[in-house]
Amino acid sequence: MSQEIFSKVIKICVLDYGAGNVRSVMNMLSRLNKVEVVLSNSLADIISATHLILPGVGSFPAAMRKITSELPLNKIESQIFNSKIPFLGICVGMQVLAEEGYEHTHTKGLGWISGSVMQFESNELSLPHVGWNSVKKINNDPFLNNIDDSDDFYFVHSFVFKPKNELNALAVTEYGNKFTAIVKNKNIYGVQFHPEKSQLSGLKLIKNFLEN
Amino acid sequence: MKKKRVIPILLLKNGYLVKSKNFIKHQNLGNPVTAVKRLSEWASDELIYLDITKNNHYDINRDDQNYSNNSCILDIILDVSKSCLMPITFGGGIKTILDIEKRLQAGADKVALNSVMHDNLHLISKASFEFGKQCIVISVDYKYINEKPKVFVHNGLTNTGYSPLEWVKIAEKEGAGEVLLNSIDRDGTQIGYDLDLIAQISNSVKIPVIAAGGAGSWEDMKEVFTSTKADAVAAANIFHFTDQSVYLAKKYLFEHKVSVRSPEMLFI
Numbered sequence: 001m002s003q004e005i006f007s008k009v010i011k012i013c014v015l016d017y018g019a020g021n022v023r024s025v026m027n028m029l030s031r032l033n034k035v036e037v038v039l040s041n042s043l044a045d046i047i048s049a050t051h052l053i054l055p056g057v058g059s060f061p062a063a064m065r066k067i068t069s070e071l072p073l074n075k076i077e078s079q080i081f082n083s084k085i086p087f088l089g090i091c092v093g094m095q096v097l098a099e100e101g102y103e104h105t106h107t108k109g110l111g112w113i114s115g116s117v118m119q120f121e122s123n124e125l126s127l128p129h130v131g132w133n134s135v136k137k138i139n140n141d142p143f144l145n146n147i148d149d150s151d152d153f154y155f156v157h158s159f160v161f162k163p164k165n166e167l168n169a170l171a172v173t174e175y176g177n178k179f180t181a182i183v184k185n186k187n188i189y190g191v192q193f194h195p196e197k198s199q200l201s202g203l204k205l206i207k208n209f210l211e212n
Numbered sequence: 213m214k215k216k217r218v219i220p221i222l223l224l225k226n227g228y229l230v231k232s233k234n235f236i237k238h239q240n241l242g243n244p245v246t247a248v249k250r251l252s253e254w255a256s257d258e259l260i261y262l263d264i265t266k267n268n269h270y271d272i273n274r275d276d277q278n279y280s281n282n283s284c285i286l287d288i289i290l291d292v293s294k295s296c297l298m299p300i301t302f303g304g305g306i307k308t309i310l311d312i313e314k315r316l317q318a319g320a321d322k323v324a325l326n327s328v329m330h331d332n333l334h335l336i337s338k339a340s341f342e343f344g345k346q347c348i349v350i351s352v353d354y355k356y357i358n359e360k361p362k363v364f365v366h367n368g369l370t371n372t373g374y375s376p377l378e379w380v381k382i383a384e385k386e387g388a389g390e391v392l393l394n395s396i397d398r399d400g401t402q403i404g405y406d407l408d409l410i411a412q413i414s415n416s417v418k419i420p421v422i423a424a425g426g427a428g429s430w431e432d433m434k435e436v437f438t439s440t441k442a443d444a445v446a447a448a449n450i451f452h453f454t455d456q457s458v459y460l461a462k463k464y465l466f467e468h469k470v471s472v473r474s475p476e477m478l479f480i
Contacts, residue, residue, distance in 0.1 A: 020313075020316040020317065020343065020347075021316070021321065023290075023293060023317070023318070023319045024293060024297075024319055024321070027293060027294050027297070027319070028297055031297075057316075057321075057343070057344060057346075057347065058342075058343050058344045058347075059341075059344050062342070092344075104341070125214075126414075126417075126418055126419060126420040126421075126441075126443055127418050127419065128345060128346045128389045128390070128419070128420070129214070130346065130389070130390055130420050130443070131214050131215060131216075131217050131257070131420070131443065131444070132214065132215045132217065132257060132473050133213065133214040133215065134213065150474065152215060152473050154298070154299055155214075156299070156321070156322075156346040156347075156389075157346060158345065158346065158389075174213060175214050194299070194321075196297065197297060197298055197299045197321065198297070199255065199297050199298060199478055200478060202297060203297070
C-alpha cells in the first residue's frame with residue numbers, strides 16, 4: 001500500500017500542542033513512502049512544511065486552550081491564508097475551525113470556517129456516535145477522489161460542526177440525523193472522523209490530501 | 213449507515229496473551245504484538261486489550277527483567293499502536309487520571325475502566341471531563357448469584373451488590389461513553405451470549421453497548437445483533453484459535469444481512 005510516489009516533495013508538519021492521539025496520526029503518516037513528517041510547533045518546521053495537520057481528541061475548550069497557548073497561530077494563519085498551504089484538521093482539530101463551540105461551555109474557535117459546534121442529536125440511536133460509518137458527497141472536490149459509499153471511516157464523537165454556508169460542507173453522514181462529516185474552505189479541510197484509524201479508506205483520503 | 217462492530221479482545225497477563233475460562237484458568241497464547249498484525253489483516257473493527265495481571269504475581273514473574281507493570285503495559289501499547297490502523301482500547305489496572313493520560317499518549321484511543329468505578333467513582337466523571345466521554349469505556353463483569361446478575365470487580369473477586377443495569381446507569385450518569393458487558397459465567401464456555409441481559413441493558417441506556425462472554429460460533433454473534441440493540445460484539449478465545457477468524461465472522465454476519473463492514477483482508 002505504501003508504494004506510491006507523490007508527484008512532488010512533501011513535508012508534513014503535524015502541529016504539536018499536546019493532543020492525545022498524535023502518535024496514531026504519526027504512525028499512519030510514517031507508512032507513506034517519500035513523505036517527510038515532523039511533529040512540531042516550531043516556526044522553522046511550520047514555515048518549511050508543504051502540508052499542515054491539526055490532530056485532536058478531547059473537548060473543544062481543552063483543545064482551544066492548548067492550541068492558543070502552544071501554537072504560533074499568527075504564523076500558521078499566514079501560511080494558510082497567504083501561502084495557501086493545504087491544512088487538515090482531524091476530529092476536534094476539525095471542530096475548532098468553527099467560530100464557536102458549545103461543549104461544556106461557550107468557547108471561541110479559530111473561526112477559519114463559518115459555523116458552530118453543537119451537541120449532536122441522534123434521535124433514538126446511541127450516543128456518542130462510535131464506530132464505522134460512510135460519508136455522502138454533497139460537493140465535488142479532489143479530496144474525495146475514489147471515495148464512495150463503500151468507504152467506511154471511524155467516528156467517535158458527540159458534537160458536530162454546523163457550517164453556516166452549505167458550500168463549506170463536502171460530505172455528510174447519516175446517523176439518526178444528518179451531520180457534516182467533511183468541511184472545506186479553499187485550502188482548509190476538516191474531517192470529523194479519524195482517517196488515521198480508518199485503515200484503507202483513511203489512507204486513501206490522506207493521499208488525496210497530500211496530492212493537493 | 214453506521215456498521216455493527218466485531219471486536220477481538222486480547223487478555224494480557226504478565227506481558228503475555230492468554231486464554232481465559234470463567235476468569236480463573238489462564239493459558240498462555242504468546243506475544244501480544246504479533247497477534248495484532250493478524251487481527252489487523254483480518255480487518256477487525258477495533259481491538260480491546262485487557263491487562264488482567266495481578267500486581268503481586270506480576271512482580272514475581274518479572275523481577276528478573278526489571279519491568280514494572282506500568283512500563284511494560286505502556287511498551288505494549290506503543291508497539292501495538294504502531295502495528296495497526298484501527299482504534300484500540302486498553303483496560304486493566306487503571307486507577308488515576310495519570311494512568312489514563314499515559315495510555316492515551318502511548319497510542320490508546322480509549323481506556324476501559326473497571327474496578328476503579330467501585331474504588332473511586334469520582335474518577336469516571338473527572339476522566340470524562342478531562343479526556344472526553346468518547347474515550348471512557350466502562351467494563352462491567354457480572355455473574356449470577358441466586359439467579360440474579362451481580363457486578364463483580366477486582367478480577368471477578370468482589371461482589372459490588374449492584375445489578376449490571378444499576379451499575380451501567382450510574383456509569384452513564386458519571387459520563388462514561390461506552391459499556392463493555394462481560395458475563396463471567398459464560399467467559400470461555402462457548403455457550404453463546406447472555407442475550408436477555410444484553411437486550412435489557414442496550415434498551416435502557418443511550419451509550420453504545422459492546423457484548424462479550426460466551427461466543428462459540430459466528431451465529432452466536434448474529435443472535436446478539438438480531439435480538440438486541442447492542443452496537444458491537446466482542447470475543448476473545450474464538451478469534452485467537454481460528455485462522456482468518458475476524459474475516460470469517462464478518463463474512464458470516466455480512467451474508468446474514470447484519471450491517472457490518474464488508475469482509476476483506478487488508479495488507480497495510
